[in-house]
Structures are given as C-alpha cells and as structure tokens.
Amino acid sequence: MTSTTTTTFTAKLTYLFSGVKAHSIAGPLLILMILGMMVLPLPAFLLDMMFTFNIALSIMVLLVSIHTLKPLDFAVFPTVLLLSTLLRLSLNVASTRIVLMEGHKGPDAAGKVIEAFGHYLVGGNYTVGIVVFIILVVINFMVITKGAGRIAEVSARFTLDAMPGKQMAIDADLNAGLIGEEEAGKRRTTIAQEAEFYGSMDGASKFVRGDAIAGILILFINVIGGLIIGMLQHDLDMATAAKSYTLLAIGDGLVAQIPALIISTAAGLVVSRVGTDQNISTQLAGQLFSQPQVLILTAAIIGLMGLIPGMPHIAFLLLAAVLGGGAYLLTQRSRRITAQAPAMPAAQPEIQDASWDDVMPVDILGLEVGYRLIPLVDGAQDGELLRRIKGVRKKFAQEIGYLPPPVHIRDNLELRPNGYRIALKGVVIGAGDVNVGQYLAINPGSVGGTLPGLATTDPAFGLPAVWIEAHQREQAQMLGYTVVDAGTVVATHLNHLVHGHAAELLGRTEVQQLLDRLAKESPKLIEDLIPKLLSLSSLQKVLQNLLEENVHIRDMRTIVDALTEHAGRVQDPHELTALVRIALGRAIVQQIWPQAGELQVMALDSGLERLLTQALQASPNGTGIEPGLADTLLREASGASQRQEQVGLVPVLLVPAPLRTLLARFLRRAVPQLKILSHAEVPDSSNIKVTSILGARA
Known part of the structure; x- marks a missing residue:
C-alpha cells in the first residue's frame, strides 16, 4: 500500500512539473532558498559555499554592467539588486547563528571564509577590522549608493518629462513614412521601459542603503551578543571572548560588505553612463x-x-x-595611418571627343547633396537617408495609389558642404541645409522655453527651429520641441514635396502600370475603356486633376467604372474629373473627415452664388469674373479659411456642382488650404452643418 501511494504521488509530481521549464522555476527556488537560510541552521562548509557564491555573483553583476551598451540592456538589474541584498542579509543571519553558537571553539568555527576575512585581511587585529569595516560602509552608504540613487531619481524625472516629446517624434516619423507601425511600437515600448527602469533603480537603491545600516547593527549585535554568551555560558574571560567573537563578527561583516560595495558600484555604472554603441572599457580607452x-x-x-x-x-x-x-x-600609430592614406589620384587622361553617351537623361526625381552629407546617402556606410527614402516611396504608394519614380541621388561639389536640393525633371523644387551629427528642434507652436543653438526654419513646413547638439536632445523634448536628426529633415522635406507634386510625377508610364495592374483582375473593364472610349492621355489628365486637388487614386476600379459610364458622351477631362469626383464622393469625404460625423462646412451667400453662376454662363473657363467680384471672393475665402483653422476645423467650401470646378481653379493658388466640395459629392447619409457664409456682408 505504501509503495503504491508513493508511486502515485511521484506520478502526480511528474505530471505537474512535466510542462515546467527549468529556468522558469529557478527564481522561486532561489527566493525560497534565501528565506530558508534565515530559518534553518547551515553547516560551516555550506556557509563557505554560499559566501563564495555571493562574491562571484557580485563580480558577475559588475562585469555585465561594464559591458552593457545602454541601461536597458541590463533591465533586470533592479531585481538583481533586491535579490543580492536579500541573499547577503540571509547569510548574515545564518552566520550570526553559527558565530554565537560555535564562536567559543576558535576562529574557524563559522567557516574558512569568515576566518580568512577576519584574520588575513585585517591581520587579526579587531580594532583595525572595525575601522576598515566602518570605512567600507561609509563609502558604500554615503558615496556610491547615495550618488547612484540621486542619479536614478533625476533620470527617472527627466525621462518622464521627455516622454511627450519622444512620442511626438515617433508619431512624426510614422506619419512621414520613415518607420512602420511595428518599429513605432518598439520605440514606444522602449520609452516606457526607460521610465520604469530608472524608477525601479531609484527604489532599489534604498535596499542597499538599508543593507548598509543593517550591516552596522548586525556587527555590534554579534560583538555584544558574543561577549555575553562567551563570558556567561562558556566561562571565557573578557579579553578572550572579545578577541574571538569580535574577529568573527568583523569577518562576517567584511565578507558581506565587500560584495555589497561591488554591487553598488555596478549600480552606479549602469545609471551614470550615457548610452552609446560602445561599452565602458572602449569609451574610457577611446576618450581618456x-x-x-x-x-x-x-x-x-x-x-x-x-x-x-x-x-x-x-x-x-x-x-x-x-x-x-x-x-x-x-x-x-597616427603617423602610420596618415602614411597609409590613399595618394592623390593620377592625372586625368586626355578628354575624349563628345558622343551621345555624354547626353544625360533628366532624372524625374533627383536629390543632390554637399560633400558633408555623403555619409547619409552612402550605402557602404549604412546611410540612414537611403532607408528613409525607401520608406517615403512606400508610404506615398500606400496613401496616393501609385508608385512614384525612384529618387536618383548624387553628390554636387557646387553646393554648400551641408546643403542639399531636390529636383523634379531637372528643376529645383526645394533646397535646404542640414548639420550631420546635430538635431533639428522644431517649434510646433507651444514650446516651454528657448534653446541655445543655430536658429533656422524647418525646410519642409517653414516652422521656426534650432540646430542643437546631441546632449541637448532630451532637454528640447521636455520643452515641447519636435526633435529630428539630419536624415529625417531631408526625408520629411522630400516627402512633403513628393506629395505636393504628385500630379506632375504621374506620367504615362505610371498610368499604364496602373492599368496593367487592374487588368490582371478585371481585363474586360480596361478593354471597354482604353482605347475604345478614352485615350490614355485623357485618362492621365483626369488622374492628374484628381491629384492636384489632393484626391488619392487608390480606388482605380471606381475611377474606371465612372469613366466607362460617361466617356461615351463626355470627352473633356475637366468634366470627366467632376463626374469621377462624384463617384469617389464617399472616399473624398472620409479623406477630409477621417472620423465619420457631422460635416462642418462653409457655404456661399445666395447673392454671391448667383453672381458666380452668371459669370460662369458668360465665360465657362472662369476668365470673365469681374475684378471686384474676384477680389471679394478671394478676401472672403481667405478670411473664412483662417477662422476655420483657428477653431481646429478643416476649411471646406460646399458649393453647387456647376460652380465647383470654377472655384477650385480660381482659389487653388490663393487659398491652397481650402477644399472645394460640391453638393453632389457629399453622401446622402452625411449630416452637414454650415459654420459660416462667404459673401454674407458683400
């Protein structure tokens, strides 16, 4: 019966632990072992092994701290700090029990480790031992632990203050297409982990401070308790009892405080270092x-x-x-490196006669950089700008609906060293200067202070900005600045210009690629339209008209369906564009108001609407608008748009369908932020609220 019961119990244990991995139960077992040492008596040999393990653990923690590249590489350190402190205290309790019970037998009563620290390290002189012990405690408690705790406290506060700015920088990179959702999630997690780490380190340092105080108390308790036990229970004279128990107590204290000092040093190294791609040893050798x-x-x-x-x-x-x-x-060594540098290039051979190979085709999209920006675009040097440009093209294709031409990058010695320029079909459409190694702190309009640095403007949006050094980055983020590096500045500028010139970038090649892609799914749909009803050039013009008014062309099926329906009786690209916009009305409304709800728009006064209708009838292309009427319309549209933006609304003008094309052409350059919608483009299910009337005072 007993054998059967034992077998059943063993089988149940095997079943319970069959799915448990060894490393998953190592932590609970270690904690139980530490707590067990406080209660259960340990033999001297096992105590020696545990003291040796404690010293080895502290050395391992110190070496790991030295070789980490940034604090989060050792994110478990606060927990290790707590466990190592608890281990030292449990060893103090276990050794105190042996010292008080067996101390009268001689200096090795509590094990060889305590004997070695009590005799050989302080020469068997307990007065020297007490002084050395107190000095170690003061160094650990007053200098290292207090300083590390203060650094952790300040770092935690600054990290929390900088979180909004860092989150804004991540959102800016995500919106510009420089990173994906997965990378953005990883960066947000890293920011949260930084705040948690420094907060935990601030709290964990209190354990070490408490451990130092406990070490002093345990030393005096062991000395006083040893004197009482030695003299009253073992009939020792006061001198013998004092020497025996004091040396044992000092050895016990030293064997605990030395690992504590090592752990505290490791904590100071972790929280005081600046995160780079080099460990502490390399930094010291390279910088000192x-x-x-x-x-x-x-x-x-x-x-x-x-x-x-x-x-x-x-x-x-x-x-x-x-x-x-x-x-x-x-x-x-510096002279050898200089001597091994490549020599000046040899003289150029005689110039050959001109040929057709010298005629270089014009790049559709080009990026030229000064020589100081070459590392940003050099693939051999892992240029970050190359990766960001790929992200810009990918995001453009996802948002607009077609793949833009590749960006041809070349260096240009005629530019300023830090300068760059962006060209469309050989014509410069944007230029700027960036400082490699520095960060651009952009003022979004609500910063909490000023920054020292080179004042400038953001090349993409014209916002005031300052070039700052790397060590000012966190300060700028805490003040509310959006901080980006040089590569991000160029990529954001390129992204802004590419979106603004999407219509010009759409050539016949891209249109044909769109049709070929759609033909794989619906070949009959393309056959019925091109070239039976509409030429390829007319389709290109319709798509360009849509892009000029910031309407994406991702839904090519709906566009082709609408053109197939109306191209038999209408051939004018502008009229076809208006009909396609009606078919895309729901997508256009969602693009303007992503959160489906009430559509807050502006409208025309009935008198102004009547005058514009008469002008349209007199001159269908809109050139017959009377100058006074045109001036009134521009003034009213600009003022109403600014008021809409000030209250956080998108400036949208809702007009009758016949007037939409006329007003869109007329107001596009003067009021570029204003969007013109016709009544026919708004879905019947949408709720409309008119917030202002243009021309009501005219």
Missing part, C-alpha cells in the same frame, strides 16, 4: 587615453613633481616615463 597631447602634458607635470626634493622620485618618474611612452606610441 586617445590624445597624445594630454598624455605628454601629464607626463611633463608628473616628471617635474618627481624632481622636487623630498618627493618619491622613483614613483613619479616611473609613471611619467610610462605616460610619455604611451604618448609616443599613439603618435607613431
């Missing part, structure tokens, strides 16, 4: 010992100090010689 001039001056100063009478000449002169030798080696 990389300049021969610094080493030469230091060697000269140390050498002069060594020549002063009464100074330890050997120590000072030896160190000066080492520093001088290091400076000499660095200088020699």
Whole structure:
C-alpha cells in the first residue's frame, strides 16, 4: 500500500512539473532558498559555499554592467539588486547563528571564509577590522549608493518629462513614412521601459542603503551578543571572548560588505553612463587615453613633481616615463595611418571627343547633396537617408495609389558642404541645409522655453527651429520641441514635396502600370475603356486633376467604372474629373473627415452664388469674373479659411456642382488650404452643418 501511494504521488509530481521549464522555476527556488537560510541552521562548509557564491555573483553583476551598451540592456538589474541584498542579509543571519553558537571553539568555527576575512585581511587585529569595516560602509552608504540613487531619481524625472516629446517624434516619423507601425511600437515600448527602469533603480537603491545600516547593527549585535554568551555560558574571560567573537563578527561583516560595495558600484555604472554603441572599457580607452597631447602634458607635470626634493622620485618618474611612452606610441600609430592614406589620384587622361553617351537623361526625381552629407546617402556606410527614402516611396504608394519614380541621388561639389536640393525633371523644387551629427528642434507652436543653438526654419513646413547638439536632445523634448536628426529633415522635406507634386510625377508610364495592374483582375473593364472610349492621355489628365486637388487614386476600379459610364458622351477631362469626383464622393469625404460625423462646412451667400453662376454662363473657363467680384471672393475665402483653422476645423467650401470646378481653379493658388466640395459629392447619409457664409456682408 505504501509503495503504491508513493508511486502515485511521484506520478502526480511528474505530471505537474512535466510542462515546467527549468529556468522558469529557478527564481522561486532561489527566493525560497534565501528565506530558508534565515530559518534553518547551515553547516560551516555550506556557509563557505554560499559566501563564495555571493562574491562571484557580485563580480558577475559588475562585469555585465561594464559591458552593457545602454541601461536597458541590463533591465533586470533592479531585481538583481533586491535579490543580492536579500541573499547577503540571509547569510548574515545564518552566520550570526553559527558565530554565537560555535564562536567559543576558535576562529574557524563559522567557516574558512569568515576566518580568512577576519584574520588575513585585517591581520587579526579587531580594532583595525572595525575601522576598515566602518570605512567600507561609509563609502558604500554615503558615496556610491547615495550618488547612484540621486542619479536614478533625476533620470527617472527627466525621462518622464521627455516622454511627450519622444512620442511626438515617433508619431512624426510614422506619419512621414520613415518607420512602420511595428518599429513605432518598439520605440514606444522602449520609452516606457526607460521610465520604469530608472524608477525601479531609484527604489532599489534604498535596499542597499538599508543593507548598509543593517550591516552596522548586525556587527555590534554579534560583538555584544558574543561577549555575553562567551563570558556567561562558556566561562571565557573578557579579553578572550572579545578577541574571538569580535574577529568573527568583523569577518562576517567584511565578507558581506565587500560584495555589497561591488554591487553598488555596478549600480552606479549602469545609471551614470550615457548610452552609446560602445561599452565602458572602449569609451574610457577611446576618450581618456586617445590624445597624445594630454598624455605628454601629464607626463611633463608628473616628471617635474618627481624632481622636487623630498618627493618619491622613483614613483613619479616611473609613471611619467610610462605616460610619455604611451604618448609616443599613439603618435607613431597616427603617423602610420596618415602614411597609409590613399595618394592623390593620377592625372586625368586626355578628354575624349563628345558622343551621345555624354547626353544625360533628366532624372524625374533627383536629390543632390554637399560633400558633408555623403555619409547619409552612402550605402557602404549604412546611410540612414537611403532607408528613409525607401520608406517615403512606400508610404506615398500606400496613401496616393501609385508608385512614384525612384529618387536618383548624387553628390554636387557646387553646393554648400551641408546643403542639399531636390529636383523634379531637372528643376529645383526645394533646397535646404542640414548639420550631420546635430538635431533639428522644431517649434510646433507651444514650446516651454528657448534653446541655445543655430536658429533656422524647418525646410519642409517653414516652422521656426534650432540646430542643437546631441546632449541637448532630451532637454528640447521636455520643452515641447519636435526633435529630428539630419536624415529625417531631408526625408520629411522630400516627402512633403513628393506629395505636393504628385500630379506632375504621374506620367504615362505610371498610368499604364496602373492599368496593367487592374487588368490582371478585371481585363474586360480596361478593354471597354482604353482605347475604345478614352485615350490614355485623357485618362492621365483626369488622374492628374484628381491629384492636384489632393484626391488619392487608390480606388482605380471606381475611377474606371465612372469613366466607362460617361466617356461615351463626355470627352473633356475637366468634366470627366467632376463626374469621377462624384463617384469617389464617399472616399473624398472620409479623406477630409477621417472620423465619420457631422460635416462642418462653409457655404456661399445666395447673392454671391448667383453672381458666380452668371459669370460662369458668360465665360465657362472662369476668365470673365469681374475684378471686384474676384477680389471679394478671394478676401472672403481667405478670411473664412483662417477662422476655420483657428477653431481646429478643416476649411471646406460646399458649393453647387456647376460652380465647383470654377472655384477650385480660381482659389487653388490663393487659398491652397481650402477644399472645394460640391453638393453632389457629399453622401446622402452625411449630416452637414454650415459654420459660416462667404459673401454674407458683400
């Protein structure tokens, strides 16, 4: 019966733990073991093993802290700090039990590790041991832990303050097509983890401070308790009891405080470092010992100090010689690198006669950069601008509905070193200057202060901005600036210009590609339209008309259906565009008002509407509008649009269908932000609210 019960119990345990991985139960087992050491008595050998493990753990934590590139690479550090503190305290409790129970037997009563720290490290002198212990506690408690805690506290506060600015920068990159939803999600998660990490480090540092205080109390408790137990229970004289128990207590305290000091140092290294792509060792070697001039001056100063009478000449002169030798080696290495640099190019061969190969075709889209911007577009140097331009083209294709031409990039020595320009069919449509290695802090209109730096304007939208250094980035984000790097500035400018010239970028090649793509799904639909009812050039003009008014052409099926229906009786591209807009009405309304709801629009006064109708009848192309009427219309449209934007509404003018094309042409350049809709384009299910009347005072 007993055997059967045991077998059943074993089978149940096997079933319960069959799906549990070893690493998933390591944490709970470690915590249970730590708590068990506080209650259960441990033999001296096992105590030696645990003290050795504690020292090894602290060294591992220090080495990992040195080799991490940024704080989040060691995100588990606050938990490790708590567990290591709890482990030291449990070892203190276990060792105290052995010291008080077995301390009268000799210096190795509590294990060899405590004996070594109590005798060999302080020479068996308990007075020296107490002084060394107190110094270690002061260093740990007052200097390292307090400083690391303060850094973590300030870092947590600044990280929280900078979160809105960082989120705005992520949203800006996402809207510009520079990153995808997945990358944006990862960046948001990283920002949240930074705030949580520094907050946790601020709290975890309190554990170390409490551990230092507990170490002092445990030392005095062990000394006083040992004296009482040794003299009253084991009949030892006061001198013998004091020496035995005090040395054991000091050894116990030192063996706990040295790992605590190492862990605190690791915490300080983690929270005080600036995140780069180099670990601490590489940063120290590259930034502290990389300049021969610094080493030469230091060697000269140390050498002069060594020549002063009464100074330890050997120590000072030896160190000066080492520093001088290091400076000499660095200088020699710099000369070798310079000598190995590529020589000047040889003389150019004789110029050949001109040929048709010298006639270069004009790039549809071109980007020219100055020589300082070449690293941004050099694939061999992992130029970030190349990746961002790919993102711009991909986002354009998703939003507008066709793939834009590739961007041809070349360097131009005639430009300023930091300059760039963007050309459409050989004509410059945008230009600017960016500073590689710096960040552009853009003022969106609601910042909380000013920044030192080079004042400029955002080349894409003309907003006031400042070029700042990398270390000012978090400060700018906390003040409400949108902070972007040089590559993002160029990519955003390119994205803005490409969207603004979408109609010009749509050539016959792109139109034919759109038709070929649609023909794979509905070949009969294309056969009925092109070229039976409409020429390819007329279709191109209709699509360009739509793009000029910021209407996307993703829904080519609806566009082709509408043209097939009306092209038999209408051939004018502008009239066809108006009919296609009616078919795309629901998509146009959704593009203007993404959140379906009440459509708040402006309308024409009945008198002004009548006058415009008469002008349209007299001159169908709109050239017959009387100058006074044209001036009134422009003034009213501009003022009403500004008022709409000030209250956070999209400026939209709702007009009768016959007037829409006329007003769209007339107002497009003067009031580019104003969108013109006809009554026929608004779905019947939409609720319309007129917010203002144009010409009501005319």
